[in-house]
Amino acid sequence: MTVEGTAERKTARDGSKRTTAKKATTKKASPSRARNSAGPDQAEQDELVQLLTPEGIRVEHPDYAIDLTAEELRGLYRDMVLTRRFDAEATTLQRQGELGLWASLLGQEAAQIGSGRALRDDDYVFPTYREHGVAWCRGVDPTNLLGMFRGVNHGGWDPNSNNFHLYTIVIGSQTLHATGYAMGVQKDGADSAVIAYFGDGASSQGDVAESFTFSAVYNAPVVFFCQNNQWAISERTEKQTRVPLYQRARGFGFPGVRVDGNDVLACLAVTKAALERARTGQGPMLIEAFTYRMGAHTTSDDPTRYRPDEETLAWEAKDPILRLRKYLEASGLVDDAYLAAIEEESDVLGKRVRDVVRAMPDPDHLAIFENVYADGHALVDEERAQFAAYQASFADADAAAEGN
Amino acid sequence: MAVHEKITIAKAINASLRASMEADPKVLVMGEDVGKLGGVFRVTDGLQKDFGDERVIDTPLAESGIVGTAIGLALRGYRPVVEIQFDGFVFPAYDQIVTQLAKMHARALGKVKVPVVIRIPYAGGIGAVEHHSESPEALFAHVAGLKIVSPSNSSDAYWMLQQAIAGDDPVIYFEPKRRYHDKSRLDTESIPDPLHKARITRPGSDLTLAAYGPMVKVCEDVAKVAAEEGKSVEVVDLRSISPIDFDTVQSSVEKTGRLVVVHEAPVFFGSGAEIAARITERCFYHLEAPVLRVGGFHAPYPPSRLEDEYLPGLDRVLDAVDRALAY
Ligand SMILES: Cc1ncc(C[n+]2csc(CCOP(=O)(O)OP(=O)(O)O)c2C)c(N)n1
Numbered sequence: 001m002t003v004e005g006t007a008e009r010k011t012a013r014d015g016s017k018r019t020t021a022k023k024a025t026t027k028k029a030s031p032s033r034a035r036n037s038a039g040p041d042q043a044e045q046d047e048l049v050q051l052l053t054p055e056g057i058r059v060e061h062p063d064y065a066i067d068l069t070a071e072e073l074r075g076l077y078r079d080m081v082l083t084r085r086f087d088a089e090a091t092t093l094q095r096q097g098e099l100g101l102w103a104s105l106l107g108q109e110a111a112q113i114g115s116g117r118a119l120r121d122d123d124y125v126f127p128t129y130r131e132h133g134v135a136w137c138r139g140v141d142p143t144n145l146l147g148m149f150r151g152v153n154h155g156g157w158d159p160n161s162n163n164f165h166l167y168t169i170v171i172g173s174q175t176l177h178a179t180g181y182a183m184g185v186q187k188d189g190a191d192s193a194v195i196a197y198f199g200d201g202a203s204s205q206g207d208v209a210e211s212f213t214f215s216a217v218y219n220a221p222v223v224f225f226c227q228n229n230q231w232a233i234s235e236r237t238e239k240q241t242r243v244p245l246y247q248r249a250r251g252f253g254f255p256g257v258r259v260d261g262n263d264v265l266a267c268l269a270v271t272k273a274a275l276e277r278a279r280t281g282q283g284p285m286l287i288e289a290f291t292y293r294m295g296a297h298t299t300s301d302d303p304t305r306y307r308p309d310e311e312t313l314a315w316e317a318k319d320p321i322l323r324l325r326k327y328l329e330a331s332g333l334v335d336d337a338y339l340a341a342i343e344e345e346s347d348v349l350g351k352r353v354r355d356v357v358r359a360m361p362d363p364d365h366l367a368i369f370e371n372v373y374a375d376g377h378a379l380v381d382e383e384r385a386q387f388a389a390y391q392a393s394f395a396d397a398d399a400a401a402e403g404n
Numbered sequence: 405m406a407v408h409e410k411i412t413i414a415k416a417i418n419a420s421l422r423a424s425m426e427a428d429p430k431v432l433v434m435g436e437d438v439g440k441l442g443g444v445f446r447v448t449d450g451l452q453k454d455f456g457d458e459r460v461i462d463t464p465l466a467e468s469g470i471v472g473t474a475i476g477l478a479l480r481g482y483r484p485v486v487e488i489q490f491d492g493f494v495f496p497a498y499d500q501i502v503t504q505l506a507k508m509h510a511r512a513l514g515k516v517k518v519p520v521v522i523r524i525p526y527a528g529g530i531g532a533v534e535h536h537s538e539s540p541e542a543l544f545a546h547v548a549g550l551k552i553v554s555p556s557n558s559s560d561a562y563w564m565l566q567q568a569i570a571g572d573d574p575v576i577y578f579e580p581k582r583r584y585h586d587k588s589r590l591d592t593e594s595i596p597d598p599l600h601k602a603r604i605t606r607p608g609s610d611l612t613l614a615a616y617g618p619m620v621k622v623c624e625d626v627a628k629v630a631a632e633e634g635k636s637v638e639v640v641d642l643r644s645i646s647p648i649d650f651d652t653v654q655s656s657v658e659k660t661g662r663l664v665v666v667h668e669a670p671v672f673f674g675s676g677a678e679i680a681a682r683i684t685e686r687c688f689y690h691l692e693a694p695v696l697r698v699g700g701f702h703a704p705y706p707p708s709r710l711e712d713e714y715l716p717g718l719d720r721v722l723d724a725v726d727r728a729l730a731y
Contacts, residue, residue: 100531100708151708154534169535170493171465204464206496232465234441240464306440362709372703379672383701387713390723 048258048290051265054318056326058265066269070333076117076264077328078342080109080321083133085346086142089353090132090149094299098357099149103130107262107294110320111227113137114267115195115289118275122163122192124185126178129167130227131197138164142349143356152363172198172205175224179211182222182278193278194222195271201232203248204240212252212284221278223271224249224286227261229293234306249286261291262320292318365391407593414584416558417447417523420565421485425455428483431569434461434470435487435523444489445525445584467497471522475505478518483569491526492535498543505574506549517572521565526554527618527668528715529582531708538705539669544576545646545678552646553599554578554617557588560643563596571599578645580618602649604656608638611662611728614653614679616642619666619716626721635729645675653679654686661692662728666716671699693731696724 049061068076087105094102105112108130116137119125127134135145140162147156148167155166168174178196185192202208203226215222226245230237237245249256259270267289274285292315296303303312328334369384411419424431433448433455439462442449452460463470467488474484488494494501501522508518528537545552551573555561561579568575597603605620606627613623620641627637638656642648657663663683665676676697683695698716706714 101533148533148707151531151533153707154704169533170495172496201465204466204469206466206468232436233444234437234439235462235465239462300444305442363707365710365713368701368703368706368710368714377702379702383703387701390720391713 048260049266049270050260050263051269052260052263052323052327054262054323056323056330058327058331061266061269064266064269064273066265066272068265068268073324073328073333074338076113076268077321077324077334078345079113079117079133079136080264080324081342082346082349083109083113083136084321085350086136086353087132089350090146091295091299093146093354093357094149099146099299100151101149101298101300103149103298104293104295105130105132107292107315107320108227108229108289109133110264110324111225111261111267111289111291114264115197115225115271115287118268118271119195120192120275122190123275124163124165124178124181124192124194126165126174126181126194126196127167128171128174128197128199128202129169130199131167134197135162135164138162140164143353143360146353146357147360150357150360152360172202172207172211174198175202175208175211176214178222178224179215179218179220179284182215182220182284183218185221186218191279192221193275194220195225195275196222197225197227199232200226200228200230200237200240200245201235202226203245212249212254212286215284216253219281219283221281222284223274223278224284225271226286226288227291228288229261229291231293231297231303231307233297233301234303244288246286246288249284254284254286256286256288258288258290261289262315262318262323264320264324291320407591409590410587411558411590412585412587413555413558413561413579414445414447416562416590417565417579418449418451419590420562421448421451422454423562424483424485424566424569425451425459427566428570430481431483431485432459432461432477433485433487434463434474436463436465436470436489438462438487443487445581447523447525447579447584448487467493467495468500471497471500471505471520474520474522475500475508475518478520479508479516483519483521485521485523485565485569488522488524490532490536491524491538491540494522494524494540497522501544501550501574501576502547506547508549509573510549518574519569519572520574521568521577522575523565523577523579525581525584526578527580527582528705528711529618531711533708534705537708537711539667539700541576541578541645541667542669542674545675549574550646551575551600551644552578553644554580555643556580556583556615556617556620556641557586558590559588559596560641562590562592564599564643567596567599578617582618583621586621597643600644600647600649602640602642602644602652604638604652605641606637606639608636608660610636610660611664611725612638612640612653612656612660613664613666613721613725614640614642614656615666616645617668619668622716622718622721623666625718626725629718629722630725635725637725648675648679648682650679650682650686653683657683657687658690661690662731663687663691663695664698664721664724664728665695666698666721666724667700668715669700670702671697672702674699693728696728698724 112133116134144157147153159165175196182194246256246258438448439452615623623639630637680695
C-alpha cells in the first residue's frame with residue numbers, strides 16, 4: 001500500500017493560488033501583529049485558535065478561515081485514523097519485542113495531520129522523533145519509520161525523496177538545521193517554506209532560542225511548530241516557561257500563535273497561513289499547538305509516577321479524531337459504510353506493518369563501517385578488513401567443526 | 405543499610421547521593437526528570453520526596469543551562485551534582501564544561517572553586533536508540549581541569565561519588581548504565597580506596613588487562629576463561645580515567661610483561677592510546693609484546709542490532725589476549 005493523499009494536497013494547493021494567498025496572508029498577518037503589540041498578556045493567554053469545538057461544532061475565527069471540500073475533510077479523518085492505527089501497531093510491536101522502543105503520537109494526530117497537510121511538496125520538514133503523522137503526510141512509508149526503533153538503522157529513509165528530514169533525537173538540534181535550510185531556500189530565491197517540529201521541553205534548549213534569533217535576523221522562511229503536549233517526560237510545561245510558549249516569538253521579532261492542537265482544521269488553517277507568510281517573504285512564525293500526549297513519553301516511560309489519571313481523562317474528551325468524526329457525521333459527510341471502509345483500510349495497514357517489521361532483517365555486520373565518510377577513510381577501511389577477517393575466522397572454525 | 409549488602413549499582417548511587425546530602429546541606433541534585441520520576445533510570449528515586457524540591461531540582465530541558473547554572477551555584481558555595489540524562493546529551497553542555505567549568509579555578513588563580521559533579525549514564529549494551537550509548541570519556545579527559553572516574557561495582561559507585569562530591573574539583577562521574585542492575589557487595593564500613601587509585605581485582609602473572617566501568621566485568625570473565633586454558637590474566641580496574649593511576653598499571657605490567665587495554669570507546673585517539681604510550685615509556689624493557697587495545701571502531705555507535713558486534717566482548721578480548729601471548 002502506498003500513502004495516498006497527494007490528490008488532497010494538490011487540491012489544497014490549487015485552492016490557494018499564490019496571488020490570492022499573498023493578499024490573504026498579508027491581511028491575516030496584520031491582526032496578529034496588532035495583537036502582539038497591543039499587549040495585555042491575559043487576553044493572549046486565553047487565546048486559542050479553534051475551528052472545531054471538542055463537541056464537533058464548526059466555529060469561525062476572524063484570522064483563520066478555511067474552506068475544505070468534503071473530500072479533503074474525509075481525507076483528514078482518514079489520515080488521522082490510519083496514523084493512530086499505525087502508532088498503536090508500533091506500540092504493540094514494541095510490547096512483543098519486535099521494536100526496542102516506540103515514541104507514541106497518541107493524542108497528537110490533529111496537530112501533525114493538520115500541519116502536515118498544510119505543506120506543499122516542495123516544502124521541507126525537520127521533525128523530532130514523534131512526527132509519524134507528519135511523515136505520513138509526506139508520503140514516507142510508515143514502515144521506514146520503524147527501523148531506528150527496531151535498531152536496524154539510524155534513519156531509514158532518504159530525506160530528500162520526501163523533503164522529510166531524518167528524526168532527530170537530540171532535543172532542539174533540528175530547529176537550527178531548519179533555519180539554515182530556510183536561509184538556503186531564501187538565497188536560492190525559491191518560494192518554498194520550511195517547518196521545524198519540536199516539543200514544549202525543547203523550547204528550553206539554547207539551540208531553539210538560537211534558531212529563533214537566526215530566523216528572525218535573516219527573515220528566513222521557516223515555521224516553528226511546537227507541539228506543546230504538556231509534558232517533557234515527567235516535567236510539566238511550567239518547568240520550561242513562565243509565559244505561554246507562543247508569546248516567546250514576540251521577543252525575537254516575529255509573531256506567535258496558539259492553536260488548539262486537537263483541532264485538525266485549526267492546525268491546518270494556521271499552518272497554511274504561517275507557511276504563506278514565510279513564502280511571501282514575511283519571515284518566521286511560531287505556532288504553539290496546544291495538545292496532549294495521551295500515552296507514555298516512550299514505551300520505556302511510566303507516566304503513573306508523575307501524572308494524575310484525571311488529567312489524562314479530561315483530555316480524552318478532546319480527542320482529535322472523535323471531534324472530527326462528530327462533525328463529519330453531523331454534516332452527513334460520512335456514513336457507516338465509509339467509516340467501516342476506513343476501519344478495513346486500517347486493518348490492512350496494521351497487518352502490513354506487522355508483516356514488514358517481523359521480516360525486517362538485521363543489518364550485515366559490516367554495515368557498521370558503511371557510509372562513515374562520503375569520500376572514504378583509510379582507518380575505516382583497515383578496521384573493516386580486520387573485522388571481516390575476524391568474523392570470517394568464526395565461520396572457518398564452524399566449518400571445520402562441521403567437517404569433524 | 406546493612407554494612408555488607410548485595411545491592412545494585414543504581415541503588416548504591418542513590419544511597420551515595422543520600423549520604424552526601426545528609427552530610428552536607430550544600431549538596432544539591434539537579435537535572436531533567438530527577439524529581440518525581442527519580443530520573444529515567446530511577447537513580448534519584450525518592451530523593452525529592454525526602455530532601456524537597458529546593459535540593460532535588462527538576463531543571464528545564466537545557467543541558468548548557470544545567471551545567472552553567474551549576475557552575476554559578478558552585479561559585480556561591482553549593483555543591484551541585486548534575487545528572488545528564490544520557491551520554492549523547494552532554495554535548496549541549498560541552499561548551500560550559502570545557503570552556504568554563506574546567507578552567508575557572510586556574511583562571512581565578514586558585515581563588516575560586518567549582519565543585520560540580522556531573523553524573524552521566526554512559527556506554528552501550530542496553531539496546532537503545534542513537535545517542536544513548538556513547539563513550540565520550542576521551543573527549544573530556546583531554547581537557548585539563550576535569551577529573552573523570554567510572555566505577556564498576558556497587559561499593560565503588562557508592563564511595564567514589566561521595567568522594568567526588570566532597571572534593572573541590574569538577575568531576576565527571578561516568579555511570580556504566582548496562583551495569584546499573586548488577587548486584588555486588590556494598591561495604592559501607594571499610595575505609596575506601598582513594599578516588600583515583602586503580603585496583604587489581606584479579607591477580608595473574610601472564611598478562612595484564614586494564615579496563616574501567618562496564619568493561620571490567622568483561623575482563624574478569626575473560627580472565628576466568630583464560631584460566632581454564634591455563635593462562636594467568638591479571639585484571640586492573642582503573643576506576644579513574646583522569647588522572648590514571650599509572651603506578652598500579654606499571655607494577656602489574658612489570659610482573660606480567662604484557663598489557664591489553666579494553667574500553668568501549670573508539671580505539672582511535674582513545675584512552676587506550678594514552679595508556680599504551682605511557683606504559684611503553686615506563687615498562688619498555690619489561691614488555692614482552694606491544695601493548696594492544698580493544699575497543700570501538702572508527703564508526704558511529706551502530707544501531708542496537710549491531711552493538712554486540714561493535715562492543716568488545718569476551719571473544720574479541722580473548723583474541724587480543726592470545727595475540728599478546730603469542731609474541
Ligand atoms: C539534548 C537532549 N537532552 C535530553 C534528552 C532526553 N529526552 C528525550 S525526549 C525528552 C523530553 C522532550 O520533551 P518535549 O520537547 O516536550 O517533546 P515531547 O517528547 O513531549 O514530544 C528528553 C528530556 C534528549 N533527547 N536530548
